[in-house]
Amino acid sequence: MLVVLSGGGTAGHINPALALAEVLKERGCDVRFAGTPQGVEGRLVREAGIPFQAFEAAGFNRNHPLTLPKGVAKIQKSTGAAKKWLAEIGADIVVCFGGYVCIPVGRAAEKLGIPVVIHEQNSVMGMANKYLAKKARAVCLTYEHAAAPLKEPARSRVVLTGNPVRRSVLSATRAEGRERLGVPEDARLLLVTGGSLGARHLNQAVCAMKGDLLSAPDVHVVHVTGPKEYDAVRDALALTPEEEKRWHLFGYLDFMGAAMAAADAIVSRAGASSLAEVSARALPALLVPFPFATEDHQTTNARAYVEAGCAYLVADDKVEGPEFAQLVHSLLDDADVRARMSAAARAQKTEDAAARLADVVMEAAR
Structure with missing residues (x-):
């Protein structure tokens, strides 16, 4: 055929x-x-x-x-x-x-x-x-x-x-991802990505949480800024050599499947492919839809996923407010929340x- x-x-x-x-x-x-x-x-x-x-x-x-x-x-x-x-x-x-x-x-x-x-x-x-x-x-x-x-x-x-997901995303393992990233097995890992083009508001909101997140000695952050945002984010973070050991900054990541496998939670846009990969990996998520997508379809995508119990949702213009930081901490600090979201995502059978x-x-x- x-x-x-x-x-x-x-x-x-x-x-x-x-x-x-x-x-x-x-x-x-x-x-x-x-x-x-x-x-x-x-x-x-x-x-x-x-x-x-x-x-x-x-x-x-x-x-x-x-x-x-x-x-x-x-x-x-x-x-x-x-x-x-x-x-x-x-x-x-x-x-x-x-x-x-x-x-x-x-x-x-x-x-x-x-x-x-x-x-x-x-x-x-x-x-x-x-x-x-x-x-x-x-x-x-x-x-x-x-x-x-x-x-x-x-x-x-x-x-x-x-929505079909490629094998390279499905087959990646937690051990493989953590080895590539240099993240210990017992660490809590937050993956942040705004998609291939990046997300300025999202990057700024996460940068503002640097001190808060790194105050927990077992927290690592893998932050994918988008190529155009990398220099600005690097300057805003001003990471010390010691902080760079736990804040892993990338403009673009060509092993996203392995990074997802390594992560305990993700902050992400809500494009169809991104959501499918998050769902296939059963990864607890905080979604920040791109507000200028055609007919605001990323928000509609995200709401369906949230209603299924798989994720939290914050609007792009709200990420620099207190709710965003509270939900990031809920994902990282509450194992029961992560377990419920993972189970709901697996039920989607992506x-x-x-x-x-x-x-x-x-x-x-x-």
């Missing part, structure tokens, strides 16, 4: 696709990937050893109507190119994860009679997935709420699979999401 995966724009669309690819290849499928020539997907997919095909795609700016005809023309041209490519390789099914490139690839598959499955990672469905859902063989969701805009027959084809999605894809292809 030849499966084409498609997605673009952010790692949040690509990493779940790569997690699915791992399972599909184990089941004997041939996997290809269709993305944009300039997006992050080209690098990530090639690093994963999956053949990559690029197609131009662009959206439009509602404030600049002239971008609409240009975007439509680009999608129409890429639809023709994708149709030719899908026919040449003999694709059996196309799975779309979001991003504008999915529109020409999905439309081309429809024209050829190739079944299309979509996967929506967030609680608010993106434009490309919403468009393709109308004719998709299956509409796979992480959050039931994402089905709200769908009408029949798309609504009857909804399957809750969860670690099985890639296999569930693979089941849906292979059934749709048949």
